[in-house]
Amino acid sequence: MPDGTLGVALVGHSFMGATHSHAWRTAPRVADLPLGIDMAVVAGRDAGRAKAAAAQLGWRDSTDDWRSVLERDDVDLVDIVTPGDSHCDIAVAALEAGKHVLCEKPLANTVEEAQRMADAARAAATDGVLSMVGFNYRRVPAITLARRLVADGRLGEIRHVRAQYLQDWITDPEFPLVWRLQAERAGSGALGDIGAHIIDLSQFVTGSRITGLTGLTETFVKQRPLPAESAGLSAGAGADGATGEVTVDDAALFLTRFANGALGTFEATRFASGRKNAIRLEVNGSLGSIAFDFEQMNELWFHDHTLPAAEAGFRRIQTSEPDHPYAGLLVPARPRGGLRRGVRPPGRRPGG
Amino acid sequence: MPDGTLGVALVGHSFMGATHSHAWRTAPRVADLPLGIDMAVVAGRDAGRAKAAAAQLGWRDSTDDWRSVLERDDVDLVDIVTPGDSHCDIAVAALEAGKHVLCEKPLANTVEEAQRMADAARAAATDGVLSMVGFNYRRVPAITLARRLVADGRLGEIRHVRAQYLQDWITDPEFPLVWRLQAERAGSGALGDIGAHIIDLSQFVTGSRITGLTGLTETFVKQRPLPAESAGLSAGAGADGATGEVTVDDAALFLTRFANGALGTFEATRFASGRKNAIRLEVNGSLGSIAFDFEQMNELWFHDHTLPAAEAGFRRIQTSEPDHPYAGLLVPARPRGGLRRGVRPPGRRPGG
Amino acid sequence: MPDGTLGVALVGHSFMGATHSHAWRTAPRVADLPLGIDMAVVAGRDAGRAKAAAAQLGWRDSTDDWRSVLERDDVDLVDIVTPGDSHCDIAVAALEAGKHVLCEKPLANTVEEAQRMADAARAAATDGVLSMVGFNYRRVPAITLARRLVADGRLGEIRHVRAQYLQDWITDPEFPLVWRLQAERAGSGALGDIGAHIIDLSQFVTGSRITGLTGLTETFVKQRPLPAESAGLSAGAGADGATGEVTVDDAALFLTRFANGALGTFEATRFASGRKNAIRLEVNGSLGSIAFDFEQMNELWFHDHTLPAAEAGFRRIQTSEPDHPYAGLLVPARPRGGLRRGVRPPGRRPGG
C-alpha cells in the first residue's frame, strides 16, 4: 500500500460491479479517507466486455484473467462481485497472494467453501491482510443507528426479531432461467441472495447470534424458459420454447432463537408481488423497539417504551441529522447556511 | 331536568340525525354520566317519516311540528340537526322556551342570524340554560390530546397552523344539485360545511383566535342536474335533463394570522379526488409539533423538538391508551385481562 | 323465536361482555335486521355485579345462575363471553337446550372440549340450531373486502400469508398474574387469545386451510406478582409480595403450509413494545397482494400486479365508500347531501 493509496482490483462488472465502482469512485470525494483510492483494474471473463466496463465505470485497466491481478503491485485489495460459484477460488487465491479481500455475499455456495475461505482469511490476518463480506446494508444510516440504540441499552432485553426481505422480480412464470435461479451458479435462491442480508442485519443490530432454527424452503415455479442467449447455462440450451429446471428456492422461511433469549421470524422471498426491495427489520425489547423498511431507507422508527404511555409511540427518525451515522455522506443534506461546528444544532436545548 | 334524567328532542333525522341518535343511545352505556338520557321525541317535516325515524333510531315519540317539542315537560334539551336555514328560528325559540340547545354547524347562514342566536344564548344563560355548537371533532381523542399538549407548553411558541379539510364527493359534474349546493338552504358550500370544522379545530387546539385573513373561494362546476325528486328545490324543477345553478363555493382557501403571532393556511374543498374525509391539522411550535389526519383518526403525531436531534422525529401516538382522553369510550380497547386500577400501566417505569 | 324478535342471553359481563352489549344494542338501529333484538338477560357469578351490569349495559334482567337462562322462553340465543374454561359446559348445555350459541374465542381450552362442542353443534344443527364463534375481526370492512378480492381471483395463486398479532400489555414484569396468564383458566396465552384471530383471518381471507405447521412458544417472564384480590386464583394467594407461575405462553411463532400451496408465517406476542393491537395480515399472490394492519383499521392496501409496472403500487383503500362491506354501519360516513340510490357514486365513470 505505497504512498497512501489503496489500489483496487474489481473481479466481475455487472450489477454489483457497477454499484461497487460507484462506491470506490465516490467515497474519497465525500469522506475523509486515510488513503486515496486507485481504481486500478477490472477483470471479466470476456476481454472486450471487461475493457468496455473499465471505460464506463472508470477503471484504469482491464483484463480477462482474474489471476493476473494478483500479480500486480498496484493492487492492494481484490473486490469480488462474481456469482457465488467462483467466490472461494478467487478469495483464497487473493488472500494467499497477500491481497485484502472484499467478497460479495452470499459468501460461498457450500459450507465447505465458506470454511476454506474463513481459514484462509484467518491465516492471512496474521500478516495484516484484511477480509470483509459485502453486507452493505449495515451502513444504511438507519441500520447503524438501530445498532447503536440497542448497544446503548435503549431497547432493554431483546424479545423479538422480525425480519423480512421481500421482492417480486420472478413472479412471472415466463421470467427466464437466469443464473440466479441455478444452484450450480448461485448456490441457493432467496435464501442466500437476500436471506443472507436479514440474517446478517438481525445479528448486526442486536449484537447476538442465532443459536438454532426451524424452517422450510419452497420453489413455486419449477420450470422456466431458458434465456435466449444461454449465458451461464450448459451448452445446447437456449432454443426458443425450451425450459429448464429451477434448482434454487423461491422462498425461505425460518424461526430462530438467539443467544440473548430473543425469538426470530425470518422470511426471504422473490414472490411478494408489489414488494420491490422490502428489507424489513423490527426488534422489540423490554424498554423499546425499532422498525425499519428499506423502501423508506432514510427513516428509522424508534419506540421509547419508558416514556409515559399517553405520549409514547413509534417515532419516525429521519436519519439525515448532523449526529446521525454517515451524516452528509449517504443521505442528501439540507441547506445549512454555513452552520459552524460548535453551534448547537436545531432542536438541541441546553437541558435536552 | 327532574329525577336525574335529561329529556332530549331531536329536530331533523337524516344524516346527522342518525349520528346524534347513536351518540345519545350509546353515551349512557359506556360512560358514567351525571344524568340519565331520555330520547323523548324526534321532529321532522313529514309525520310518517318522522315516525319511521323514531322507530329506527330509538326515540319514544315523534312529531311533524318542531314547535310542539318546546311545550313538552319531558324535553330539557333541543338537538338541532336540520339544514342551516332553520337553525336560527329553532334555536332562538328553544332558548326562549328555556330549553338547552345543541345546534349543528355551520351555526347559521348569515352573520345576522348567528348574532341573534348568540344574543339569545347569552340571555338564556342567565337562567342556567346551556348552548353548544356541534363541533364534534373536538372530542376525537387525538384532537383533545393535541390541545392538551399545546396547553401544557409542549409546543412552545406556536409558529404555524396548517389545516385542510379535503373531500371529493362532488367531483363528478353529473352529481345532482342537492340542498348542500344551494345557498338558500346551506348558506355556503365547503366553507361552512367543512371549513367551519378546521377553523374551530385550529382555535380549539392552539387556544388562540384568528385575528385576520385573506382568501378566496371558487365554484368549479357551476351548473348541475336537478335531483329527480326535487326535495328542497322550488316547485317546477326536477324534470329530467334540467339543470340548476350551484350557488355555493366548491372550495375555500385562506391565510390567517392568529392572536399569538402564528400564521395559518386553510383549505376546504370538495374537489380533492381520492380524499374522503381528510381533516388534516399540523401545528408547528418552537419546542414541538403535532400533526393529525382524520383518515387515521386514532393517531396523533407528535414531534418533541427538545429531544436530541439524532433520535427526534414525529411519533405516532395511538390514542387508545389508559391515560388518553375518552379512553375506552370512543376507541376500541384491547384486552387487559382484568387490569386493576393502581397497577402501573405497561410502559410506565418508576422513573418515567 | 316468536314475533320476529331474537331474545338474547349474555353469559359473562366484563371486557367482551360490554363489547357484545354494545353490538346487540346498536345493530338493530343502524342495519335492517330480519329480527328485532331483545337483550333479555345477563348472567354472572355474582348476583349484585350481574344486576349492576344489566343496568349499565342495557339488559332487561340478570341472574347469577347461567343454567337458568336455558329454561327461559324469552331466550333464543346464548352469547358466551366467559373465560375459556367454562365455554364447553355452557355451550353444550345451551345447544342441548335448543338455544343458538355465539361463543367467544378461543373456542375451548383443550382439543377434547372443542370436539365435544363441535359434536353438540352438529347435532343441534339438525334441529335448525345455529352456532358461531366470535371471530369478530372478520367483519372489519377491510378484511371482508380482502376476502372478496381473493375470492374474485384478483390475487391469482396465493403464494404467501404473513400474519402477526402484536401487543405489549405485559412487557412489565410487575404486571400481575391475571387469569389470562393462567393455563387452567385461559387454556393458553398469546396463542389462543390473539393467535386464534390470525389463524382464523388467514383462512377466512384466503379461503384455504392450514395443512401443517412447525413452531415454538416462549414464556419470557415466568413469575409474576399475584393480584391483590386473587380473583380467579386458588385460595390463599394474593398476599403482598407473593408471586405465582405464569403457565401460558407469552409468544407463539409458527410457519405453515396451506392447502392451496401457500406458505404462512405467524407470530402472536404480548411482548412487542409499542404495538398495541397490531393485527397485520399480508397476502401475496401471482396477480396481486393485500395488506392490512388493525392499527389503521379503516384501510386496506391492495396491489394490482397486472397494472403496468410504472404505475403499480400498494394503494390505500379507505373502506368507507358506498360499495364497501358494511358501508355506513361500522365506519363513519361522510356527508353526502342526500345522494339518492341510483346516482353514480363519485369516481365512477361510464367506462370505469
Place this chain on the structure above:
Amino acid sequence: MPDGTLGVALVGHSFMGATHSHAWRTAPRVADLPLGIDMAVVAGRDAGRAKAAAAQLGWRDSTDDWRSVLERDDVDLVDIVTPGDSHCDIAVAALEAGKHVLCEKPLANTVEEAQRMADAARAAATDGVLSMVGFNYRRVPAITLARRLVADGRLGEIRHVRAQYLQDWITDPEFPLVWRLQAERAGSGALGDIGAHIIDLSQFVTGSRITGLTGLTETFVKQRPLPAESAGLSAGAGADGATGEVTVDDAALFLTRFANGALGTFEATRFASGRKNAIRLEVNGSLGSIAFDFEQMNELWFHDHTLPAAEAGFRRIQTSEPDHPYAGLLVPARPRGGLRRGVRPPGRRPGG
C-alpha cells in the same frame, strides 16, 4: 465543444458546489451521455480554499478569479453555485462570452437582475448558447413521473395544487445570522431559497403558469447572534454577544390561481419543527390526484379516480421500476439477475 467533451467550470464550491461536483462526476458513469464531461476548473474567492476544493471534489484546476474561466478554451459551460448576489454578474458575463450557463436558484436577488439575465440568455440563444436554472427537484423520478401523468391526461382537469416546503433549521433563536438570513446576500429567505422550488415544481408538474396571487411573509426571530467568524458580514461584526438584524423572511405563504383554472396553496418555512426537507406537492384533478413528499423521495402517490370506488385509493408507486424516469440512474436498482431487454418485466401481463 470540441471532441465530444463538455468542459465545465464551477463557480463556488461549498454546499451546492459539492453536490454539483458529485453530479458531474457521476453522470457519465451511470448514463449514456452524448458528450464526455471534463471537470476543468473550480473558482472561489480564496485561492487556497479553491485549490483544496478542486482536490477534494475532483476538478482539474482552480482559480480565485471567476472571470478567468470565461477566457478558457477548455470551458464550455459555467455552473454558478454562489450566493444570489453574484448570480447576475457571473451569468451575464458567461453568456456574453459564449459559455452555456447553469445557474443555481433563486435566479437573482431582484426582478431587475433576473430580467437582465433572461435578456442575456435570449440573446445568447441565437448563437446556440444554452441556459438553465438549477431546479434539481424536477429530476426526482417521482416528480418527472407526476408530470408525465398530468401530461397524459390521467388527472383530468386540474383543480388544486397544494405545495409546501417545510424545514426547521433556524427554529433555535441562537442560530447565527448566516448569509442566508441577510437580504443583501440571499435576496430573500424562505421565499427564494425553498419557495422557489415549489413554485417551479407546481408549474413543472401541472404544465400551467401561476397568473395571480395573494400572500404574506413573516420573520419570527428578528435579531440573531453574529457568527464568530463574520464570513459574509460587514467588517467589525462578529464580536461575542453581538447580534444583527434578520433581513429576510422566515416564512412565506401564498394563494394562487393558475392559468388552467386551478387554485394553489403555497407555504415555505424554516420554522416547521421536525420537518427537515419536506417538499410536499399534491395535485387534485377531475380524474385523479398525485401526492409527493421529498421525505420519502422514492415514492409517488397516485389516485386513479376512474377506478371503481370500492377499490380506488392513493397508491404508493416506488419509482424504481424499469419504466420509471431515470430508472437505474438515481434510484438503487434491485438485483435482476441478468434480465435482458425485451423480456417482459415482472407484473406486466399480456392483457395488462
